Amino acid sequence: MRRFRRLRQTEEMRSFVRENRILPEDLIYPLFVYEGENWKEPIPSMPNIYQYSIDRIDEELDRVVDLGIPAILLFGIPAKKDECGSGAYDKDGITQRCIRHIKEKYPHLLVIADICLCEYTSHGHCGLVEDGHILNDATLPLLAKAAVTNADAGADIIAPSDMMDGRVAAIRKALDENGHPLVPILSYSAKGASAYYGPFRDAAGSAPHFGDRRSYQMDPSNAREAIREVQDDIDEGTDMVIVKPALAYLDIMKTVREKFLVPIVAYNVSGEYSMVKAAAANGWIDERRIVMENMISMKRAGADRIITYHALDIAGWLKEK
Ligand code: PBG
Ligand code: ZN
Secondary structure (H helix, E strand, C coil): CCCHHHHHCCHHHHHHCCCCCCCHHHEEEEEEEECCCCCEEEECCEEEEEEEEHHHCHHHHHHHHHCCCCEEEEEEECCCCECCCHHHCCCCCHHHHHHHHHHHHCCCCEEEEEECCCCCECCCCCCCEECCEECCCCCHHHHHHHHHHHHHHCCCEEEECCCCCCHHHHHHHHHHHCCCCCCCEEEEEEEECCHHHHHHHHHHCCCCCCCCCCCCCECCCCCHHHHHHHHHHHHHCCCEEEEECCHHHHHHHHHHHHHCCCCEEEEECHHHHHHHHHHHHCCCCCHHHHHHHHHHHHHHCCCCEEEECCHHHHHHHHHHC
């Protein structure tokens, strides 16, 4: 008889043969910075997550650093939006100013700048709009400019989330030509047109005002296409890739892990977070165990690092142990 139970008898033995672990170093915490003053605004669909103004954001950054979380993913919410999302690439835009602040006060915290237009456009789309269509090529120079101004401000990593074709190449070229050959790109390579982003769009005020994002984000029905997207981003020069959403797309994570050698980051998105929080608030599930099980499932599927709104909770639990 094969006695699998031999290695399951005590916590010491289970720990000895454990294949995957979660450490604070694995985690990336998303943060929403709002252009205003003395602002700490809860997001109703995301319990415990807030928008902060720059003058209030240190209270959250102190927690991140104290808990040993190495990186944040920064999203900006501008006071004013316009047709072409100019706040995204303004050298004194909200993320650019926030990054300068962070790099001065927390020089060792890695700042990942999310690059997209949807938080900054009046129509809420990730690219320029003409006659109801989302323009691809005309959007690329704006994304490239957003990457450069955020890198100028001190961003450590550039993370384009727009899903326009050719944006990695355009951004790489612009970074290289503007003195940032060593700033890496972490592209949202396999990003589905997902209903799981709903709470994020509340948080960032970035829901499209007409139509949806299906003409640029991937059809959730497709798995092979995700491999082509990743291959293409690697060919264009991305250094690392994101698979997103994470939990409902673990098959894609696993295939990307098997086919490519680049670092993979799982994005445990807002809707995945909110579902756990809602069930936990009702006393229907054990939040801590469910969250850790979700994290380990992403690791098992091949994720190297995890972007998650649970990051502060997890790092706190790990510290307690
Ligand atoms: C913006 C962007 C989105 C997310 C990350 N960057 C929303 C979207 O594409 O509509 C989703 C993150 C989340 O749901 O937590 N392009
Ligand atoms: Zn977008």
